[in-house]
Amino acid sequence: MRQKNIWKITVGIAGAILAVVAMIGPTGAGDATSPPAEADLTLADVHPKAGHPKLDSSLAALSGLWRTGDIGQAREYGFKRRMEIEGDSVRVVTETAVEPLASASLVHARASILKTKISQLGGWTERQHRNLIQHWVPIASLETLASDPLVKFVRPPRRPFKQSIISEGVGRTGADAWSNLSPYRTKGTGVCVLDAGFGGYALLLGDELPDSVKIKSFRADGDHEADDHGTACAEIVHDMAPGAEMTLVSFDTDVEQHAAMDWIVRQDIGVISYSMGWYNGGAGDGTGPICYDVERAADNDILWASAAGNAATDHWDGFFTDNDGDGFHNFTPTDEILNFTVPAYLPVGAFLNWKDFGLWNGYDYAGTDQDYDLYLYYWTGSAWQYIDSSTNHQTGAGAWPTEEVYGWYATRNAVWGVGIYRSRGTKNVRLELFTYNNSAPIEYVVPARSIIVPADSPDAIAAGATDWSNDALHSYSGQGPTHGGLIKPDLTAPSGVSTSTFGSRNFYGTSASAPHVAGGLALFRSMTPYSASQVRKIIQKRAVDLGEPGKDNLYGFGRLNLKK
Amino acid sequence: MKKTIAAAAALLLGFAAGAQAGIHIALFAGYATTPGSGAGDGALIGGRVGFSLSKTWSLEITAGRWQLPLPGTTEGLSKGKITETPVELELRAHIPLGARGIRGYAAAGAGYAMHSFALDSTIVGGWRTAGLEVNESVDHGLAAHLGLGVEITLGPAAAVEIGARYSILRTKGTWAMADQAGGESIGGTLAGLAFDALAVVAGFRVAFR
Numbered sequence: 001m002r003q004k005n006i007w008k009i010t011v012g013i014a015g016a017i018l019a020v021v022a023m024i025g026p027t028g029a030g031d032a033t034s035p036p037a038e039a040d041l042t043l044a045d046v047h048p049k050a051g052h053p054k055l056d057s058s059l060a061a062l063s064g065l066w067r068t069g070d071i072g073q074a075r076e077y078g079f080k081r082r083m084e085i086e087g088d089s090v091r092v093v094t095e096t097a098v099e100p101l102a103s104a105s106l107v108h109a110r111a112s113i114l115k116t117k118i119s120q121l122g123g124w125t126e127r128q129h130r131n132l133i134q135h136w137v138p139i140a141s142l143e144t145l146a147s148d149p150l151v152k153f154v155r156p157p158r159r160p161f162k163q164s165i166i167s168e169g170v171g172r173t174g175a176d177a178w179s180n181l182s183p184y185r186t187k188g189t190g191v192c193v194l195d196a197g198f199g200g201y202a203l204l205l206g207d208e209l210p211d212s213v214k215i216k217s218f219r220a221d222g223d224h225e226a227d228d229h230g231t232a233c234a235e236i237v238h239d240m241a242p243g244a245e246m247t248l249v250s251f252d253t254d255v256e257q258h259a260a261m262d263w264i265v266r267q268d269i270g271v272i273s274y275s276m277g278w279y280n281g282g283a284g285d286g287t288g289p290i291c292y293d294v295e296r297a298a299d300n301d302i303l304w305a306s307a308a309g310n311a312a313t314d315h316w317d318g319f320f321t322d323n324d325g326d327g328f329h330n331f332t333p334t335d336e337i338l339n340f341t342v343p344a345y346l347p348v349g350a351f352l353n354w355k356d357f358g359l360w361n362g363y364d365y366a367g368t369d370q371d372y373d374l375y376l377y378y379w380t381g382s383a384w385q386y387i388d389s390s391t392n393h394q395t396g397a398g399a400w401p402t403e404e405v406y407g408w409y410a411t412r413n414a415v416w417g418v419g420i421y422r423s424r425g426t427k428n429v430r431l432e433l434f435t436y437n438n439s440a441p442i443e444y445v446v447p448a449r450s451i452i453v454p455a456d457s458p459d460a461i462a463a464g465a466t467d468w469s470n471d472a473l474h475s476y477s478g479q480g481p482t483h484g485g486l487i488k489p490d491l492t493a494p495s496g497v498s499t500s501t502f503g504s505r506n507f508y509g510t511s512a513s514a515p516h517v518a519g520g521l522a523l524f525r526s527m528t529p530y531s532a533s534q535v536r537k538i539i540q541k542r543a544v545d546l547g548e549p550g551k552d553n554l555y556g557f558g559r560l561n562l563k564k
Numbered sequence: 565m566k567k568t569i570a571a572a573a574a575l576l577l578g579f580a581a582g583a584q585a586g587i588h589i590a591l592f593a594g595y596a597t598t599p600g601s602g603a604g605d606g607a608l609i610g611g612r613v614g615f616s617l618s619k620t621w622s623l624e625i626t627a628g629r630w631q632l633p634l635p636g637t638t639e640g641l642s643k644g645k646i647t648e649t650p651v652e653l654e655l656r657a658h659i660p661l662g663a664r665g666i667r668g669y670a671a672a673g674a675g676y677a678m679h680s681f682a683l684d685s686t687i688v689g690g691w692r693t694a695g696l697e698v699n700e701s702v703d704h705g706l707a708a709h710l711g712l713g714v715e716i717t718l719g720p721a722a723a724v725e726i727g728a729r730y731s732i733l734r735t736k737g738t739w740a741m742a743d744q745a746g747g748e749s750i751g752g753t754l755a756g757l758a759f760d761a762l763a764v765v766a767g768f769r770v771a772f773r
Contacts, residue, residue, distance in 0.1 A: 177693045184691070184698065185638070185739065185752070528696070528741060534748050541746030542695065564695035564744060 052146040056155040058083070059092065063142040074139070083156060089123065089136040090156075094145065096131035097152040104226075107131050114150050121145060168468040169494030169516045174563025175240045178523050183243070185529040189270025190214075190245030191237055191522035193515070194260060195230025196276065197223065198248045200501060208235045208500045214247040214267075218260040224250050232501040233275045233515040240519020244271075244526040254281075254289065261293045265300040270525035270532065272297055273518030274454070275511035277309045279351035279434045280402040281453035285484030287360035291457040298459035301532045303525070305518035306460040307510035308489040309452025309478035313441035314340075317432040317449055320372070320422055329420040329431070331444050337377060337384060337417035340438040342410070349406040349436025350376055350418045352390070355483055356401050356429045369396035371423040372431065374403035379415035387416075391423070401429075406436070413439070430483070447479045448553065451489065456482040461490045461521070461536060463513040464556060468494035471546055471559050477510060480553035489556040491543055493517045520562050586616045590725070592767030596630045601758050603646060604633040608763050614656070616771075624654040626673060628731075630761065636684070640754055641700055641737060643684040648733055648759060650677035650707040658715070665717035669727065670710075677707035677733050679759070695744045702737035702757060713765075721771045733759040 051060020062083065065074035075085060084091040096111045111133055115125045121144060123137035131152075137145055146154050170176050198215070201224075205211060213234075217224040234248055247269060251257045264272065282288020297304045316338060321330045328336040342348050352374040358366025371394040377384040390403035405418075420431060432449070435442050455462035455478065464477040474495055480488030493516035499507045517539075524535040540551075543558035551557050590612040597605045610628030617623055629649045636643030652675030659668040679702040691698045713727015740751035 174694075177695075181690045181694060182687075184642075184741065529750055529752075530741070530748070531750070534750060538743045538746060538748050541743070541748070562694065564693060 052143050054146040054151055054153050055142055056092075056153070058156065059090070059142055059154060062090065062139060066139045085139070086136065088140065089138050090142070091134070091136050092142070092154050092156060094118070094133045094135065094137075094154050095152040096133065097150055108226075110150050114148070117148060117150075118145065168497045169236065169512075170239050172468050172471075172494050173240070173516060173520060173560045175520060175523060177563035178527065179242075181527060183527045186525070186527060187268075187529075188245070188527075189268055189525045190247055191241060191271040191273060191518060191526070192247040192249055192264055192267070192269045193230055193234045193237060193273045193518075194249045194251070194257070194264070194276070195227070195233055195274075196252060197225055197227030197250050198230040198234065199225040199228035201225070201231045201234065201248060204231065204235065204500060209238050210242070210244075210246050214245075216247065216249045216260070216263060218249065218251045218256040218263070220252065220256065224248070226250070226252070228501050229275065229511065232499040232507050233273055233511065235499045235501055236497065236507070236512060236515035237273050237519045237522060240516060241522035241526060244519075244522040254278075257293060258289065261296055265296060265302065269302055271518050271521045272302055272304045273515045274304060274460075275307045275509075275514045277307055277311075277452035278454065279349070279436070279452070280353045280400070280404055282456070283355060283357040283360070283365070283483060284353075284432065284449070284451070284453065284456050285355075285482055286457045286486065287357070287484075288365070288453060289363075290454045291460075292362065294454045294457040294459045298532075303518075303521045303532050303536060304454075304457075304460050305514045305521055306455040306457070306462050307452070307478075307514040308455045308462040308464045309450065310465070310476040310509045310511075311434055311450040311452055312447040312479050313445055313476045314435045314438055315433070315450035316442060316444050316446045317430055318446065319428055319430055320420070320425060322422070327421050327423075329422070337419050338433065338443050339379065339415050339417040340435050340442040341413060341415050341440055342437045343439050344412045344414070345409050346437040347406060348376070348408045348410075348416050349404070349434075350374060350416075351402070351404045351406075351434040351436070352418075352420060352431065353400070353402040354429045354431045356427065365400060367396050367399075368394050368401040370394060370401060370425050370427055370429055372401070372403065372425070373421040373423055374405060375419040375421060376405045376408065377417040377419065378408075378410070379417065384417055394424075432483075441475070449479070449481060449483060451478045451480050451482055455488060456484065456486070458484075458486060461517055461539070462488045462556070463510055463517040463560075464489035464492040464554070465495035465508070465510045465513045466492040466546070466555070466559055468497050471544070473546070473554055474508070477513075477554075480556075487551050487553055487556070490540065490551075491517055491556045491560050492546065492558065493520075493560040517560055520560050523562060586771050588614045588616065588622075588769050588771035590614065590767045590769035592628075592725070592765045594729075594763045594765030596632065596731075596761040596763040598632060598759060598761050601760060602635055602637065603759060604635070606630050606632045608761075608765065610765070612654075612767070612769075614769075620658055622656045622658065624656055624671070624673070625651070626654050627651045628763075630763070632759070632761070634681075640757060641681055641702070642687055642698075642739075644687075644700070645682045645684075646702070646759055647680045647682075648677055648731075648761065649679075650709070650731060650733065651675050652707055652709060654709070654711075656711075661714065667715045667717075668713070669715060669725070670712055671727075671729075672708075672710050674706065674708040676704065677735070678704045679733070679735050681737065691741070692744075697742045697744055698740070699742075700737060700739045700754070702754075703735050705733070705735035708732045715769070723769045723771075724767065725769060726766045727764075729763045729765055731761045731763065733761065735759070 121141040125135040281290040323330045356368040373391040375389045392399040465474040493513035495512045540557045545558040546555040594608045596608040608630040612626040614624040631647040652673035654673030656671040709731040711729040715725040737754035742749035
């Protein structure tokens with residue numbers, strides 16, 4: 001996929017302006033067929049800035065004309081500038097003022113306040129996407145709106161210029177070989193992208209996404225656009241299988257996902273693209289409530305392409321060892337703290353579980369009476385400082401064998417540490433630790449068994465991440481086997497590809513790989529009469545074998561391949 | 565069954581009793597179209613060997629061949645070309661029309677048709693690019709036809725004939741898709757395929773006595 005070439009666009013626009021200027025022709029002295037060789041601008045050529053500094057200059061001019069009372073002239077100006085004016089209101093986008101790396105909840109809260117203020121000014125909101133509010137506002141109130149301290153800037157809505165970009169993974173996997181084919185004796189089941197949100201999806205319809213999609217939100221807040229991660233995934237699915245009908249389903253919690261699955265299995269859906277993962281979401285052996293959703297999909301003839309997770313560099317597992325008898329696990333004979341580095345302002349996450357979940361009965365695990373606790377430390381530069389801990393009571397019933405600490409952050413790159421304490425242990429159980437947002441492999445990293453839930457499900461087609469340009473395995477790509485002994489992932493697929501949603505930031509991770517696999521599956525489900533189980537076999541047999549011959553715990557069967 | 569055979573034998577013996585013994589051959593060509601089946605039009609050629617049983621009746625063995633384009637349907641055959649080669653036993657009645665040397669005829673026949681189907685090469689090639697082999701075929705089957713027309717005698721042993729012929733061609737077929745990499749295949753039957761054809765034919769007949 002090609003990057004948007006801003007320079008080309010800029011040069012193109014500049015060229016167009018020059019062409020227009022050339023068409024207008026010379027207005028003064030000099031050669032009648034070409035501009036003068038020298039032009040001298042003076043202070044007199046400078047137009048004084050007018051209007052509020054947080055107001056787009058065109059809106060400031062509109063506002064100024066409106067305030068003079070010459071409504072006709074103001075409307076004419078708006079028309080010339082292609083503004084949308086209805087009655088006494090104009091359509092604008094207000095950018096909410098947020099600090100870099102502000103949390104999503106803070107942005108949402110501020111935008112909500114702003115929407116109320118817009119309403120009080122006589123405006124009304126059409127759509128909100130993160131810090132951007134697209135709304136109508138009385139022209140007379142533009143200055144007042146811009147003066148609000150929560151407002152960063154007020155501008156006309158931007159319009160896209162079609163410069164479709166196709167995932168590089170399409171060519172790498174051979175999906176382009178299907179581009180001229182018509183469906184053959186198929187019912188044409190669709191593909192569902194199940195994700196946290198689909199921010200900005202409407203702007204991509206008919207271009208990076210199908211002309212129309214079915215959308216359904218199971219989030220409690222009903223916000224289908226709370227996140228744009230799903231949009232980027234949907235783009236890839238569409239790039240891979242442009243003819244497949246698409247359903248976008250959003251959720252935020254485990255309960256919402258289960259509710260979503262209740263709905264999905266009743267739809268005409270043949271493939272689910274799932275680029276989410278759960279720490280402590282199950283035993284890691286294919287059991288648990290999240291994997292149960294995958295099982296339900298399989299029972300309904302739905303293939304589930306799941307991200308293998310990006311945890312190969314964030315994962316440690318091993319058995320409890322206490323060399324000095326102080327109750328804390330020794331990662332080495334002399335080290336009881338595993339450390340890792342997290343960039344500034346990113347929340348730290350540490351997730352501990354141990355493999356004593358007990359029997360999974362389809363609803364819940366039997367439970368454990370082995371009790372471990374998780375401690376979080378912060379390196380001050382000279383000493384470890386205790387920050388937090390997770391100390392659930394595992395008494396044999398109730399709490400799962402899991403502990404987690406999440407949400408702390410530092411204002412600079414910081415080294416964090418975790419310790420594991422055994423409150424009660426009578427069995428030798430395997431401990432497993434995941435961290436989140438570390439910028440480099442954690443200390444004592446153990447890539448094996450880093451497959452994340454629900455990619456551990458035997459029914460999931462787990463997708464690892466390989467570089468789209470050379471099939472090299474990304475170091476973070478989750479590795480098998482599962483804690484149930486299954487070889488995982490099942491396949492690898494391209495990562496590091498371009499998407500319109502993420503723009504200049506290429507889409508890396510198994511989150512990008514899973515929709516490539518889902519798109520490949522969707523090609524078969526939407527274009528051929530093969531059953532779900534047959535498609536799975538075909539996809540696996542066609543894979544370009546990488547790594548050790550045959551299926552292995554790094555590449556699975558190999559890289560997704562859809563052509564001959 | 566025995567009664568049917570006996571009746572047929574008696575009929576043939578009856579014809580033979582009044583036969584004006586002689587064999588004739590005819591070649592014909594025409595243009596076939598397929599009302600109702602959605603197939604296209606195409607040229608038809610054929611031949612006939614006949615045995616005159618009487619002034620009125622003759623028994624003919626007729627064979628024809630035509631190839632028609634199929635636009636393809638989702639339930640039936642895909643886009644391609646169907647070739648029909650029916651070989652039938654025909655009973656033909658000749659009816660004087662009054663004018664000297666001109667006779668009408670009515671014919672009915674039944675037999676066996678060899679159908680062959682060639683899937684459109686772009687479909688085959690397209691799926692091959694995607695690593696899948698697609699194949700569709702049709703079975704041979706029974707055929708029948710009805711015909712009406714006139715014969716114009718050119719001499720003691722020659723005549724030309726112009727007529728119309730409606731062929732009833734019903735069969736079934738199969739489709740299959742196979743993955744070239746692993747051989748995973750799927751297929752099914754295509755029941756109720758109908759390639760009935762209405763043809764206008766003109767022919768030349770020579771008799772041997």
